[in-house]
Amino acid sequence: MGETDWRELKKGGMMRQREAGLFSVRLHVVGGQVSAGQLAAIHEAASRFGRGEVHLTTRQGVEIPFVPLESLSAVKEFLAASGVGVGTCGPTVRTITACQGCTVCPSGLIDAPALARDLDCAFYGRPVPHKFKFAVTGCANNCIKVEENDLGIKGWVEPGWRRDDCTYCGLCAAACPTGAIRVEEGVAVHLDASACIGCGDCTDACPTGTMAVAVRGYRLFAGGKFGRIPRLGVPILPVLRDPAEVVRVAAAVLDFFRARGRPGERFADTVARTGVEALVAHVGEAP
Amino acid sequence: MTQELDITGDACPLTHVKVGRAMDLLAAGGTLRVTLRADALKAVMSSLKAAGHRVTAAERRDDGLVVIEVLRA
Numbered sequence: 001m002g003e004t005d006w007r008e009l010k011k012g013g014m015m016r017q018r019e020a021g022l023f024s025v026r027l028h029v030v031g032g033q034v035s036a037g038q039l040a041a042i043h044e045a046a047s048r049f050g051r052g053e054v055h056l057t058t059r060q061g062v063e064i065p066f067v068p069l070e071s072l073s074a075v076k077e078f079l080a081a082s083g084v085g086v087g088t089c090g091p092t093v094r095t096i097t098a099c100q101g102c103t104v105c106p107s108g109l110i111d112a113p114a115l116a117r118d119l120d121c122a123f124y125g126r127p128v129p130h131k132f133k134f135a136v137t138g139c140a141n142n143c144i145k146v147e148e149n150d151l152g153i154k155g156w157v158e159p160g161w162r163r164d165d166c167t168y169c170g171l172c173a174a175a176c177p178t179g180a181i182r183v184e185e186g187v188a189v190h191l192d193a194s195a196c197i198g199c200g201d202c203t204d205a206c207p208t209g210t211m212a213v214a215v216r217g218y219r220l221f222a223g224g225k226f227g228r229i230p231r232l233g234v235p236i237l238p239v240l241r242d243p244a245e246v247v248r249v250a251a252a253v254l255d256f257f258r259a260r261g262r263p264g265e266r267f268a269d270t271v272a273r274t275g276v277e278a279l280v281a282h283v284g285e286a287p
Numbered sequence: 288m289t290q291e292l293d294i295t296g297d298a299c300p301l302t303h304v305k306v307g308r309a310m311d312l313l314a315a316g317g318t319l320r321v322t323l324r325a326d327a328l329k330a331v332m333s334s335l336k337a338a339g340h341r342v343t344a345a346e347r348r349d350d351g352l353v354v355i356e357v358l359r360a
Contacts, residue, residue, distance in 0.1 A: 169345035174353055175328040205328040207342035207355070 013087035014072050017065065024055065024065040025075055028085030028124070031098030031116035031136070032060030041082030049075040059133070061087065061095045088125040091263075093132045093254070096120045101138035101155065108138030109155030109200065109216055115243050122247050128254060129261035129270075133225075140199035147232040150267040151253055152221040153246055156239050157200030160214030161189045167208060175205035198239070217241040222253060222279060223271035231268045236280050252286030253279065289318045294327065295352060302327040303334040306357075310340055313359040318343070320356050328353060 006016055013026035027042065034042070042062060046054050051066040067075055076086050088094065096119050099105065101112030116136045123134070137144035138155045146152025159172075172189065173181040180195035181202055189211065198219055202211050217239040224233025240246055256279055261270040271279055292309045294302045302323065309319050323331060325347075332355075335342060339360040346354045 167345075170347045171328060171332070171345050171353065171355075174325040174347050175332075177326075201329040204333045204336075207332065207336075207345055 007090065009072070011088060011090040011092060013089055014067075015063075015089055019066075021069050022065075023067045023069060023072060024063045025050075025067050025072070026057075026087035026089060027062045027064070027079065028087045028095075029061050030096055030120045030124075031113045033113055034062065035083075038082060038084050041079060041084050045075050045079050045084075048078070057095075059095050060097045063087075089131075091128055091130050093123040093126045093128060093134070096124065096134045096136070097144055097149075098136040099138045099143045101136070105138055107141055109157060110136075110138055110218060111243075112136040112138045112144075112155065115153060115218070115246060118243055118247050119250060123250065123254060126254070128257055128267075129263050130266050132254065132257065132267055134250070140197045147221050147224045148226045148230070149224050149233060150222070150257075151250060152224060152233050154198070154219045154221065156198035156215075156217055156219035157203060157213050158193075158198065158215040158217075158239055159191060159196070159200065159202050159211055161191060161211050163188070164210065165208045166210040169207065171205040171207060172202035172211040175201040177201065181211075215239050215241060218243070218246050220246070220249060223268045223276065225266050225268040227266075231272070233268075234276055236276065237283065248286070249283055252283040255286065256282045288314075289320050289356070291320050291322075293322045294331075295322055295324055297327075299327065299330050303330045306331050307334055307338065310335070310338065310357065310359055315359055317359045318356055319359070320354065322352055322354050325351065325353055331355075 014023045046052055046064045049067050049071045050064045055063040055065055096116045098112040098116035101110055102108035119134050133149045134151050135144045135146045135149040136153045137146050146154050168183055168185045170183045173183050178195045180192045182190045203213050219239050220236050221233035222236045225231055257267050260274055294305050341358045342355050343358050344356040
């Protein structure tokens with residue numbers, strides 16, 4: 001087999017192991033959600049085609065290692081019959097990670113799994129200059145660590161204050177973990193948007209409802225990565241209110257990467273080279 | 288009649304569980320005065336509001352602790 005063939009297999013989620021002739025088969029998982037039926041199929045496939053082992057990856061993926069070259073087609077067909085797809089590797093849009101968001105977690109502000117499915121549907125496996133990782137986290141607790149990803153989406157609350165009925169008790173300021181709120185008693189409550197992390201603790205703490213949710217939505221962080229030289233993604237754009245808008249922006253971000261990224265260059269390095277302003281301008285102009 | 292509760296030594300979820308239990312033991316119209324740390328505010332206030340109780344007074348003390356008075360629904 002030539003190098004090109006190995007690369008094609010890798011793009012299709014079949015990754016060559018150290019041992020000659022053996023492959024680790026990456027499965028298609030979205031937001032770490034796997035049904036019990038799929039787990040049963042994965043169990044059966046690992047026993048039948050591998051060595052009865054399953055590897056849980058660092059990004060919520062599932063791989064079946066020790067599958068011989070001659071069984072790759074068979075394992076793929078077997079899993080497909082149970083609704084389990086084979087994953088991707090190489091210079092493509094990779095597994096989209098997500099927390100359980102507001103569907104399960106009391107802290108969740110957005111439906112992270114649903115947005116992960118939308119992004120997966122639109123972009124999973126699509127070619128890009130280098131691997132591209134999306135992550136969706138439900139709130140400021142950031143269990144998914146979105147800033148480590150090429151494009152991360154975080155559930156976000158923008159608080160808004162109104163004077164009526166405010167007693168200036170200061171609980172909003174006391175609850176704020178970053179000191180973004182200053183109470184001028186009897187006069188006003190001042191919000192420093194640049195220090196706000198969108199957690200919404202102030203709105204939860206307010207006894208009168210005068211510090212309330214003004215916007216609940218999606219904050220995007222672009223240009224993060226881990227690996228050998230880690231870099232944290234930076235916030236771009238105002239808080240988006242609609243998941244469809246997030247998908248539109250994500251498409252524009254990927255267009256920017258395809259247009260400006262060099263082959264083999266991580267998106268973080270592209271953004272560092274062009275400046276984040278160029279990315280924001282491109283996204284703003286995209287239809 | 289006002290009952291007193293100090294949860295400054297407790298961590299979530301014991302904070303709002305203890306407050307919820309103390310509210311359950313109050314007669315309707317009774318008041319609970321709770322002393323807590325600022326980092327417990329989110330969970331405690333959320334659970335009180337969800338249960339329909341009303342915070343009638345709040346004070347930030349100089350030592351950083353918070354005191355709230357809650358009227359049982």
